[in-house]
Amino acid sequence: MRSRIFLLSHMRAYTSLLGHLLGSHPEIDGYYEMHRGYRTPEDLALQEAAYQREEGLKPGGRYLFDKLLHNDYPLLLDRIGQEEAMVLIALREPDSALPSIVHLFRGRSPVDPYGEPEGACGYYVERLAWLEAFATAWPGRYHYFDAECLMERPQSLLATLTRWLELGSPLRGEYRRFSRTGLARAGDSSAAITSGAILPREWRYGDIALSPALQTQAREAYRACRQTLMAQARAVELKELAN
DSSP: OOEEEEEEOOTTSSHHHHHHHHHTSTTEEOOSOOOOOBOSHHHHHHHHHHHHHHTOOOTTOOEEEEEEOSTTSOBOTTTTTOTTSEEEEEEOOHHHHHHHHHHHHHHHOTTOGGGSHHHHHHHHHHHHHHHHHHHHHSTTSSEEEETTHHHHSHHHHHHHHHHHTTOSSOOOSBOOOOTTTTOTTSSOOSGGGGSSBOOOOOOOOTTOOOOHHHHHHHHHHHHHHHHHHHHHOSEEEOTTSOO
């Protein structure tokens, strides 16, 4: 059974892009959100069997990747025997993440609660609380990075992830398209994810406004969670650092 890489984050934090970059490496299988929790060792076996059935496993693969973006999908490292799994945690600041969430879900359904600022903010705040609790329970057990690093400092972040994951060859800024690339519920469904490269993202959410109260709530949750994640992390990669 392969070792695991778990990316813990929230929606619209460039996790589909990172999943494709990781999944394109010869030592890593997995690239999309599998929508499963990990409570028992059986869940690991089911994950591997599902990926083998849907995509196939690389002959030289060492890791199997999944990302967890929702509180419905727990990660119980001690109960699944994965105390040594590679855990990555990333946050994207709310002023850009929340309009992106609203925009995505408004395009899917006019009645989706995440398509309104209140629903998107509620999800974001609750998810950050879960991530903060995980970090407190597992100090020194994960690597943290600001999600914006993937767009602003990709070479630095990819080099860091190559070292963190102890890969035999560098992670690259290009990636392959897979069978689920661009499909809803597998991750990013925009045209950008089909490009095969890290592209600049245009700001398209000028018509989405959060109330001052929601902005304050989300920003405070972000500051508190980020502070805890940085304090408890094994290693940190921040957007403020110079290239």
